[in-house]
Amino acid sequence: MDLFEQIAGAPRNLLPYDGNVYYYGHVLTQSDADHYYKALLNNVAWSHDRAIIFGKEIITKRKVAWYAQQPFSYTYSNTTKTALPWTKELLKLKEIIEHKSGEHYNSCLLNLYHDGSEGMAWHSDAERDLKKNGAIGSLSLGAERKFAFKHKKSRDTVSKVLNHGSLLVMKDATQTHWLHRLPPTKTICAPRINLTFRMIIES
Template sequence: MKLFEDIIDKSRNWLPKDGTVNYYGKLFNQEKADYYLKRLLSDIEWRNDEAVLFGKKIITKRKVAWYGDKPFEYTYSNTTKHALPWTKELLEIKKIVEIETGETFNSCLLNLYHSGEEGMAWHSDGETDLKKDGAIGSLSLGAERKFAFKHKTTKEKVEMILEHGSLLVMKDTTQTHWLHRLPLSKKIKMPRVNLTFRTIIH
């Protein structure tokens, strides 16, 4: 495990231009990653996500949860969430992510994908509640999934595999110039929990 971690270049920018994406590889060994996945699946207050599109309310199979330092409001897809207080495990993970990246975060949006038949369409995290050009730390637990970026103008694509216990960081002008998505895959039957640590401006 250690050998694998040592060969990952955490400073490598996976985007060719107009933003910065760094992949840190696995922050946890198998046992610790399994432990956190189990705790989050059982202890987080998961809710089906809601979106309002063309005036119609859509309920997703994917579930979400929103936690933070304060009951921050976070609005996307025309719906507003209020942050819940941190759990013990979320604070532990947040501290590790902050030490690893040198960034600080005050909130976390969690996503639960029950299988590869649930994913996320092309989008960027450019909501006005978020710190502009701030870092978003994306920690993956559970099933390995492909993750993709697409440049908004040139349509260039970058794809990568996000491993169980791994960290990806998007920062600088990534959200301005790039879309990202989690493609569907019928082959994947296991759940994936994704923690996206963010900074809300308040």
């Protein structure tokens, strides 16, 4: 956190225009981040992600899990997932993220990247199930990875290294105007867990 953020008491917007992305830095102590990382790694119901691309089913190396306050159905990449009930660790982390961000969330999509070879291609989180222009609170645990944004029209890019135990919040028109990705890298050998707390709108 730089001097400006310390004085203002709030993080800066990482995007130059057409959206709001705030990086809060560490929101967990080192010991708490280590604790939750190990707990989630061992206790979450991880499964390989599936996507339907041009009519063909693709199974990813990375694993995912979907939890919420009720069994919401969430559709992305032409596949539908049904949420599992909150675990005690996820409820506590949701409370921390809501307090830090001032937002409310009713669900969480988790991603497990086993090493730097696994990433995420350019995309935006604008599925019909999500609250339009709602906040997405992204908590990072484990290996530090670079996270990048690209404007859909200007192609301007912004990137930030996300630390173990840190929080990044995307909100407002970000998903409308910007793509984001987790680029693969050969230099990272350790796993990373990413929790994206979201607001699902009931049908």
